[in-house]
Amino acid sequence: MSLDDAAEDLASSLGVDKAEVKEDLEKLVSYSVPMDEAKQSLRRKYGDEGSTGGGADDAPTTDIEEITTDDDRVTVTARVLTVGKRSIRYDGDDQTIFEGELADGTGRISYTAWTDFSLTPGDTVTVGNAGVREWDGNPELNLGQSTTVTLEEEPLSVPYDVGGQRNLIDLEPGDRGRTVEVRVLEVEQKTIDGRDGETEILDGVFGDETSRLPFTDWDPHDAIEAGTSVRLEDVYVDEFRGVPSVNVTAFTTVEAIPEVAVSDEATAMSVQEAVDAGGVYDVELTGNIIEVRDGSGLIQRCPECGRVVQNDQCRSHGKVDPEDDLRVKAILDDGTDSVTVILGRELTEEVYGGTLTDALEAARDEMDRGVVADDIAETLAGREYRVRGSLSVDEYGANLDATDFEESGGDPASRAERFLAEVGR
Numbered sequence: 001m002s003l004d005d006a007a008e009d010l011a012s013s014l015g016v017d018k019a020e021v022k023e024d025l026e027k028l029v030s031y032s033v034p035m036d037e038a039k040q041s042l043r044r045k046y047g048d049e050g051s052t053g054g055g056a057d058d059a060p061t062t063d064i065e066e067i068t069t070d071d072d073r074v075t076v077t078a079r080v081l082t083v084g085k086r087s088i089r090y091d092g093d094d095q096t097i098f099e100g101e102l103a104d105g106t107g108r109i110s111y112t113a114w115t116d117f118s119l120t121p122g123d124t125v126t127v128g129n130a131g132v133r134e135w136d137g138n139p140e141l142n143l144g145q146s147t148t149v150t151l152e153e154e155p156l157s158v159p160y161d162v163g164g165q166r167n168l169i170d171l172e173p174g175d176r177g178r179t180v181e182v183r184v185l186e187v188e189q190k191t192i193d194g195r196d197g198e199t200e201i202l203d204g205v206f207g208d209e210t211s212r213l214p215f216t217d218w219d220p221h222d223a224i225e226a227g228t229s230v231r232l233e234d235v236y237v238d239e240f241r242g243v244p245s246v247n248v249t250a251f252t253t254v255e256a257i258p259e260v261a262v263s264d265e266a267t268a269m270s271v272q273e274a275v276d277a278g279g280v281y282d283v284e285l286t287g288n289i290i291e292v293r294d295g296s297g298l299i300q301r302c303p304e305c306g307r308v309v310q311n312d313q314c315r316s317h318g319k320v321d322p323e324d325d326l327r328v329k330a331i332l333d334d335g336t337d338s339v340t341v342i343l344g345r346e347l348t349e350e351v352y353g354g355t356l357t358d359a360l361e362a363a364r365d366e367m368d369r370g371v372v373a374d375d376i377a378e379t380l381a382g383r384e385y386r387v388r389g390s391l392s393v394d395e396y397g398a399n400l401d402a403t404d405f406e407e408s409g410g411d412p413a414s415r416a417e418r419f420l421a422e423v424g425r
């Protein structure tokens with residue numbers, strides 16, 4: 001139903017002005033409120049209290065597997081797998097919503113509950129008259145004002161884990177209501193311009209035996225300190241340039257626990273696997289450097305923002321007095337795909353075999369800043385390297401910010417063997 005049709009419908013059933021209803025509806029929808037909820041919210045606003053949204057009692061009882069995005073409303077009996085609590089804002093008000101997954105013997109489905117039905121992981125419930133909406137091509141359940149939730153005494157057996165406990169390696173963008181046990185590897189306090197003005201947050205990195213992931217704590221918890229280990233109940237996962245990121249909120253329970261072991265090793269992958277994953281925070285790739293790109297060697301940065309500048313002009317700060325730096329942008333190819341590897345000053349100095357001062361001296365002697373990049377290209381091109389770092393993917397391609405970069409001894413055959421051994425363990 002189009003917004004215009006919905007406004008027409010509402011206006012006639014409520015006996016109010018269509019233009020007014022349409023304006024309200026547009027506003028709610030622009031805040032990502034699903035159409036069903038928006039309509040119910042307006043029914044409440046215009047005094048049709050207790051409305052069920054129409055056709056409430058005849059929503060068909062369905063197996064989860066059978067639900068499609070063509071369904072309008074359904075009734076399901078299911079086990080609550082996870083419950084995550086989150087605060088969103090629309091129309092100037094903060095609202096607490098609940099998100100997670102439900103499952104029966106045939107499948108599982110994500111849900112969003114707009115009111116508190118006291119859903120608890122492990123409970124078996126019959127959800128009556130839930131709205132169905134599409135998210136990312138898949139159906140999702142929408143539990144709103146006209147939905148009923150009845151607790152069943154007989155627990156439903158489902159072929160899925162109940163509860164949100166996961167290892168870091170298994171977290172995916174979109175996950176809600178997850179529980180993790182991690183060590184805080186890095187943390188720093190930041191001030192951001194949030195929806196309520198200046199807000200303090202924590203940014204850092206968590207680790208466990210399986211992986212490392214960046215996190216943001218939107219409601220700084222004292223227990224989240226570098227070196228401490230914590231159990232975090234009810235975190236959600238989003239992504240930045242394809243890399244999953246853990247979000248800690250005011251609803252997250254944070255509890256100190258005995259030290260969590262953290263793996264020193266990054267996950268070894270082929271370039272194609274890592275790029276297909278959409279990004280990996282801590283990955284090890286092995287391949288040949290086939291090209292050193294422009295923008296390598298001696299570069300200049302804006303002293304204010306660190307952006308690379310040319311002819312003393314920063315995109316944000318205009319004419320600046322730039323600072324010299326060293327960097328490498330090189331294309332690494334392992335036969336499955338290629339990625340741009342970025343080395344910061346320290347790793348570039350190692351590859352160059354000299355310091356920034358040495359590089360500036362060489363450039364002065366030759367009266368050409370390009371000699372440094374030429375020198376680096378001569379060292380790298382055609383050789384095989386093992387590189388560890390964070391791989392992100394955006395519309396311009398895949399980049400790997402390197403933390404380790406070393407020549408790998410092996411010939412291609414032994415590299416393949418090593419790789420197979422690693423993925424096969």
Ligand SMILES: [Zn+2]
Nearest residue numbers: 302305314317
């Ligand atoms: Zn700048």
